[in-house]
Amino acid sequence: xxxxxxxxxxxxxxxxxxxxxxxxxxxxxxxxxxxxxxxxxxxxxxxxxxxxxxxxxxxxxxxxxxxxxxxxxxxxxxxxxxxxxxxxxxxxxxxxxxxxxxxxxxxxxxxxxxxxxxxxxxxxxxxxxxxxxxxxxxxxxxxxxxxxxxxxxxxxxxxxxxxxxxxxxxxxxxxxxxxxxxxxxxxxxxxxxxxxxxxxxxxxxxxxxxxxxxxxxxxxxxxxxxxxxxxxxxxxxxxxxxxxxxxxxxxxxxxxxxxxxxxxxxxxxxxxxxxxxxxxxxxxxxxxxxxxxxxxxxxxxxxxxxxxxxxxxxxxxxxxxxxxxxxxxxxxxxxxxxxxxxxxxxxxxxxxxxxxxxxxxxxxxxxxxxxxxxxxxxxxxxxxxxxxxxxxxxxxxxxxxxxxxxxxxxxxxxxxxxxxxxxxxxxxxxxxxxxxxxxxxxxxxxxxxxxxxxxxxxxxxxxxxxxxxxxxxxxxxxxxxxxxxxxxxxxxxxxxx
Numbered sequence: 001x002x003x004x005x006x007x008x009x010x011x012x013x014x015x016x017x018x019x020x021x022x023x024x025x026x027x028x029x030x031x032x033x034x035x036x037x038x039x040x041x042x043x044x045x046x047x048x049x050x051x052x053x054x055x056x057x058x059x060x061x062x063x064x065x066x067x068x069x070x071x072x073x074x075x076x077x078x079x080x081x082x083x084x085x086x087x088x089x090x091x092x093x094x095x096x097x098x099x100x101x102x103x104x105x106x107x108x109x110x111x112x113x114x115x116x117x118x119x120x121x122x123x124x125x126x127x128x129x130x131x132x133x134x135x136x137x138x139x140x141x142x143x144x145x146x147x148x149x150x151x152x153x154x155x156x157x158x159x160x161x162x163x164x165x166x167x168x169x170x171x172x173x174x175x176x177x178x179x180x181x182x183x184x185x186x187x188x189x190x191x192x193x194x195x196x197x198x199x200x201x202x203x204x205x206x207x208x209x210x211x212x213x214x215x216x217x218x219x220x221x222x223x224x225x226x227x228x229x230x231x232x233x234x235x236x237x238x239x240x241x242x243x244x245x246x247x248x249x250x251x252x253x254x255x256x257x258x259x260x261x262x263x264x265x266x267x268x269x270x271x272x273x274x275x276x277x278x279x280x281x282x283x284x285x286x287x288x289x290x291x292x293x294x295x296x297x298x299x300x301x302x303x304x305x306x307x308x309x310x311x312x313x314x315x316x317x318x319x320x321x322x323x324x325x326x327x328x329x330x331x332x333x334x335x336x337x338x339x340x341x342x343x344x345x346x347x348x349x350x351x352x353x354x355x356x357x358x359x360x361x362x363x364x365x366x367x368x369x370x371x372x373x374x375x376x377x378x379x380x381x382x383x384x385x386x387x388x389x390x391x392x393x394x395x396x397x398x399x400x401x402x403x404x405x406x407x408x409x410x411x412x413x414x415x416x417x418x419x420x421x422x423x424x425x426x427x428x429x430x431x432x433x434x435x436x437x438x439x440x441x442x443x444x445x446x447x448x449x450x451x452x453x454x455x456x457x458x459x460x461x462x463x464x465x466x467x468x469x470x471x472x473x474x475x476x477x478x479x480x481x482x483x484x485x486x487x488x489x490x491x492x493x494x495x496x497x
Contacts, residue, residue, distance in 0.1 A: 335444025
């Protein structure tokens with residue numbers, strides 16, 4: 001299954017969870033993961049809301065002691081940080097909130113009308129600022145709640161404490177790996193922004209609880225779906241400035257941009273924060289690629305709603321699942337994963353290097369599994385290139401059209417090929433500078449290879465200032481130490497390459 005997320009208005013953790021639940025992931029999957037954590041005082045609720053532009057979507061709410069997690073308790077403060085250097089963006093963001101506001105207690109947030117098809121929570125803040133909410137239109141839909149507990153236990157709000165809690169909790173391995181990877185990317189970026197050790201990054205107590213719930217819930221949904229490939233559309237970013245406890249900072253927030261290093265992004269004219277650090281962490285940890293909606297058989301669609309009404313688009317993310325090579329794969333008696341695919345080729349003797357690079361990008365966007373160029377010599381001694389594109393049978397016609405429209409060839413040829421692939425699993429290894437995600441290849445349940453995930457290593461190198469080659473070598477050494485060649489690898493943790 002190929003999972004694609006279309007970021008119409010950006011991404012936040014709650015939007016991700018909502019879209020995947022709306023696409024069909026049972027909410028029991030989320031509850032099971034959250035109840036494995038030593039956290040109390042939380043509830044989860046889902047409701048249908050108006051996202052704007054006559055579009056509806058599912059809203060995923062985290063409540064703490066019966067109140068929205070982004071609202072402070074009576075007489076308390078939600079924007080106070082336990083560590084003086086912890087970035088404001090380590091607490092929960094209200095997706096799509098208006099900028100030129102301050103996080104110092106003495107400001108107001110004016111919220112645009114929200115036409116809700118579920119419940120609404122009315123709450124007041126009595127610590128020097130107000131949140132003015134326009135009337136909500138209740139259509140009588142009920143809540144889907146988790147259990148409520150006290151929330152003081154489990155961790156101290158630091159990344160060190162959160163990591164220890166996640167590693168000790170009886171979570172499914174896939175859930176734990178993804179959650180640790182997402183949190184590690186956020187912590188590494190915050191550490192770099194504030195010039196502090198990664199383990200010393202501290203999340204505010206309520207913000208940390210909210211972040212843990214969103215991230216673990218998202219990891220549980222993805223683990224349940226177990227896609228063979230995850231892609232995102234280009235990531236839209238807002239502009240402007242916002243005020244934090246440290247002063248006026250640009251939008252996107254510095255930590256958010258660090259986390260998104262390596263992602264395909266584009267700026268917008270919207271003066272809102274469209275991508276939260278949690279959303280950025282999800283993108284960085286899960287993305288296998290970026291591009292438009294892929295070719296393939298569309299199986300399911302889900303709509304995850306943000307909070308604020310935006311002026312030029314619905315505030316939502318769309319999750320789509322496609323039947324892909326994973327559905328066609330078969331495992332041979334010797335443990336190889338096999339599939340039948342197509343190689344499309346074309347010879348070009350007048351394509352420049354720039355055109356070759358452009359054409360490869362377009363083919364990947366259109367659904368190619370791989371693209372490569374081979375130098376050849378054509379008639380009359382002309383130097384030339386052979387373009388080769390590997391794809392699933394269902395994407396063949398689309399890729400041939402791209403080659404004819406964007407390339408300089410006047411024809412193509414195709415060949416059906418049989419692929420023999422190892423299974424691929426993912427794990428997180430710890431290095432001196434932080435956690436790195438690795439791929440673990442196996443055949444017949446026995447490890448055959450390990451390799452660091454480039455984007456994960458790149459993000460850590462960017463966050464710590466260490467050379468990329470050092471991070472890659474350290475992650476490789478840690479991977480081989482944990483998974484030697486020939487060691488056992490659980491088949492139920494593996495996914496096809």
